[in-house]
Amino acid sequence: MRLIRKILVLSTLSAALAASSVSVSADTKPTIKIGYVEGWDDSVATSNVAARVIEKRLGYQVQLVPVAAGVMWQGVARGDLDATLSAWLPVTHGAYWNNFKDKVVDLGANFNDAKIGLIVPDNLDVKTVGDLEAKKAEFGSRIVGIDAGAGVMQKTSEAIKAYGLDYKLMPSSGSAMTAELARSEAANKPIIVTGWKPHWMFAKYKLKFLDDPKKVFGEAEHVDTVVNPELEKKAPPVVAFLKKFQWKPGEIDSVMLATQNGEKPTAAADAWIGAHSDRVDSWVK
Template structure:
């Protein structure tokens, strides 16, 4: 009787554990998605996609934090199956030229994306060209993010194109927004490297500086880029990624939730469970 009771308890514990994790179909491979940890939109989009792929399509997902160059190279080599953070045509133009023969672009998950220099909405400066005459007000510097980011390369180009003597200060996405928060609270002028979509535009009144020389390019899109082998490895995932596209404001709500303290996977779970119609549309061809 004691042995039977122990066996029953073990079986019950195993059933409880099984019910606590997603039920993946036997033999389905793990999908590895590369994202940039300091990019809030990359974190939000990748976590939502992971939730959909796991809970609706039955594939386990591993999210892999990498730098932008490692993200593109990883997908090209097959170390990663996909990235949902490809900024084109300008921001990641160099990566696209380097790897375009080894990856497949499935299309945009976000349209009307933009990069540039961002200031408080009430700042006197309206154009990048205005920064030189107002450099003292801005502390003689532009607060940036990680040095290898596309927006940082373009910011360096802008400094040369507009003959600016402001210093570009590399940091990280979180450090940049922390400094932005302090200066906005103190009502101090600040200029940062920025991009949309980003939760900071929902939290504060900000504006992009005009870029008449088009150093930062025009409107961009954020694309889903995969390794060609993913079509054979997980055709359902590819079918989903072809239809996975945000409507305006959707991913900003997830970014704001994370910025407010929610864990990225929890924020993604909440959004997915509350938007069954959107998820059903995305996965309609993946069943």
Template sequence: MNMRKMLGAAAALVLATSSTLASADSKPELSIGYVDGWSDSVATTNVAAQVIEQKLGYKVKLQAVATGIMWQGVATGKLDAMLSAWLPVTHGEYWTKNKDKVVDYGPNFKDAKIGLIVPEYVTAKSVADLKTDTSFKNKIVGIDAGSGVMLKTDQAIKDYDLTGYKLQASSGAAMTAELGRAYDKHESIAVTGWVPHWMFAKWKLRFLDDPKGVYGAAETVNSIGSKELATKAPEVATFLKNFHWNSKDEIGEVMLAIQDGAKPEAAAKDWVAKHPDRVAEWTAK
């Protein structure tokens, strides 16, 4: 090969390489909203962001926002997506207001629910059993006053005629701390809670049956995109359709790692590295 041909081949190689780099760099940065106080929102959003960055080649900026701002952000296109929409009830009002301005990519977690949670070792099976089970000492340990599960528990105390029961308002952290102390002593305790939550990965727990349906049916946590996302990042839109957790234990691994002190990004990277088969399912064309 003469010098001119060699230079020509080298130039072609440089051009091909630079165009490949340019196409990677030309992918837009995506902005995804989440709610910082929700362990499931933090875990799910960070895992999705790692997959989008590592496997699909987009930069992702995560934005911690309040629930209403999160919905508004996606509806106006200021946010490209969120993975924390509780439907059909918990975020029902937000959905009704914004459904024509967003795209629902389906559930990333099924069987999300709220209710009263107890350790597996207690005798009580339903909320009604609390009425005659004195081991609970007429107390239900709650979270922030005014939250949905607290309002429903006030209703449950009336509907199940739990006369003498007191609903103790606290915080999510205080509730799990009290649950942990009771669990270690093998004592009866009932707390207000929900799935997905890291406490199910840490302890053996179950919901008390709710035959009166005070707490409502199971919900789904859905991934919602802006109207522009499918055009802006088609591979990400496809990923959001495929992305879902198989169980509360699967997401629980990530939530518990974060609860035990790992930074959310590090916990997500670790989970993605350990589960290549699941990531392959989510990123299949």
């Protein structure tokens, strides 16, 4: 009888543990992988703010994955990444969208009125991209770029051909580009960089976009949130939040400037979230 009683007790305990295990497994939330473009300050700022909201308000762990733009799009399409909040459309990442639009879901813009193009110090006597050919001696026939796979780099190569410019496009990185810009500003030397807005450099320096009458760089763009289709099943609350998450004009600037001034991106994101609880509430309700 004692043996039978022990067997019954053990069986009951095993069943309870099994049920508990199933319950814990069912309640465990998956880690959300978000890809962002390393060196793009707006991408870093937006991704960190979104990640911290997902972690602090929705209870999911988030893994931020720094990648090049092409790898980012491919990762979301394949499911290696769940989402990106760094899809510049319709021009900058237009080729990626055409390649992967059947394998991803666009949840809409998180930032409107974005722009890419060629940027120079505001005090220089040059107004359009076409004016650069006559000024090539002044600029050393070079344009300081970022990572080679970036959309703005592809468009700059097209612009060099479209405007017949005898210039060399110099690939580097976002941080290397801004470092060279800083040196040129300090020395009061002319420089042309590939760039985009939103970016902290417009708050720190007096800069201007060169007019692009041939519209090689396109009109104003929007930065969209693009996800893998499976994320809706994997984490419905995350998708609901991402659909609502959108910056108002000027909001992202303080986050970008804080990180540029040495604050860690996570800390800058937490500070912004703490100071804008009403905005965050509107995203997660």
